[in-house]
Amino acid sequence: xxxxxxxxxxxxxxxxFNAEDCVLSLKGRSTPENSIEFYRPLLEWLDxxxxxxxxxxxxxxxxxxxxxxxxSKCILDIFKKVNGLYKNGMDVVINWYYEEEDEDMEEAxxxxxxxxxxxxxxxxxxxx
Amino acid sequence: MIDLYALYQRMHDNNIMLTFKGExxxxxxxxxxKIMEGRLEQLEDDRKTKKKVYNVLVECLxxxxxxxxxxxxxxxxPNDEHEYLRKSAILIIFSDDDAYHVATGNYIENENVSNLNxxxxxxxxxxxxxLRQLYKRILDNEKFSDKGGGGLGFIDIAxxxxxxxxxxxxxxxDMYSFFSFQINIPKN
Numbered sequence: 001x002x003x004x005x006x007x008x009x010x011x012x013x014x015x016x017f018n019a020e021d022c023v024l025s026l027k028g029r030s031t032p033e034n035s036i037e038f039y040r041p042l043l044e045w046l047d048x049x050x051x052x053x054x055x056x057x058x059x060x061x062x063x064x065x066x067x068x069x070x071x072s073k074c075i076l077d078i079f080k081k082v083n084g085l086y087k088n089g090m091d092v093v094i095n096w097y098y099e100e101e102d103e104d105m106e107e108a109x110x111x112x113x114x115x116x117x118x119x120x121x122x123x124x125x126x127x128x
Numbered sequence: 129m130i131d132l133y134a135l136y137q138r139m140h141d142n143n144i145m146l147t148f149k150g151e152x153x154x155x156x157x158x159x160x161x162k163i164m165e166g167r168l169e170q171l172e173d174d175r176k177t178k179k180k181v182y183n184v185l186v187e188c189l190x191x192x193x194x195x196x197x198x199x200x201x202x203x204x205x206p207n208d209e210h211e212y213l214r215k216s217a218i219l220i221i222f223s224d225d226d227a228y229h230v231a232t233g234n235y236i237e238n239e240n241v242s243n244l245n246x247x248x249x250x251x252x253x254x255x256x257x258x259l260r261q262l263y264k265r266i267l268d269n270e271k272f273s274d275k276g277g278g279g280l281g282f283i284d285i286a287x288x289x290x291x292x293x294x295x296x297x298x299x300x301x302d303m304y305s306f307f308s309f310q311i312n313i314p315k316n
Contacts, residue, residue, distance in 0.1 A: 033190055065179075072280060072284075111267070
């Protein structure tokens, strides 16, 4: 199946969902006013991805600098989709990255993790 | 001629970083965020504070455009007073030794005052941990509003700033009140 690639902007993240490597990454900023519109193709892609029954372990990597509350619900929708794949027996992990000392982003990861069953790793990135 | 120097001095003395009055559009919000990001890069060394201010600002600005229709990015009709009131707002960002301050003002319909007032009161009377639980509950349970806002904005502002929300409502006429809002983001 085709990969999904969207180049990031000042208010939308870089999307690189690679079906071959089973590495799905979301990186950058997510502060659009209309986040539903931005995230819809990602959710649709995940539906099709689940139907291909990937045999390799899937990594969903989230490396966000900022996200607004309107994105927060869409991000949860993405996670719930992945949570569904996990419940259907797929091998999958969500990796939530945050910058060292960014407690807000660390807490946000913990909040999501509390709402899901899928393995959820909260990973600190050291300052460069 | 207007006394620009007096105005300049007043803005200088009050450490005003940015101020705007008029119609709020998505493009405008984008520009304000870009300008403020540059200012913060120059003025603020602490990365955490910088991120908090930016985050809070995003929510404050997007709160201002709850009434903007996505399908209608058109120009304001100067003869439509209701439309003008719905989209018009004021924004002031200033700083002092202790904190950054974001203040916004916009018109809201009188019938919505009591719900908003109740919501802000609830947020202000909630502890940090309860606020976190409330955030998670809304995130998980409540349906999206069609614009994706869904009530989390003010909670997020309170959580990120760690401060109480300051606000008041002034009745303007039979239909509208003016809603003033201010949040302080302490410097580290």
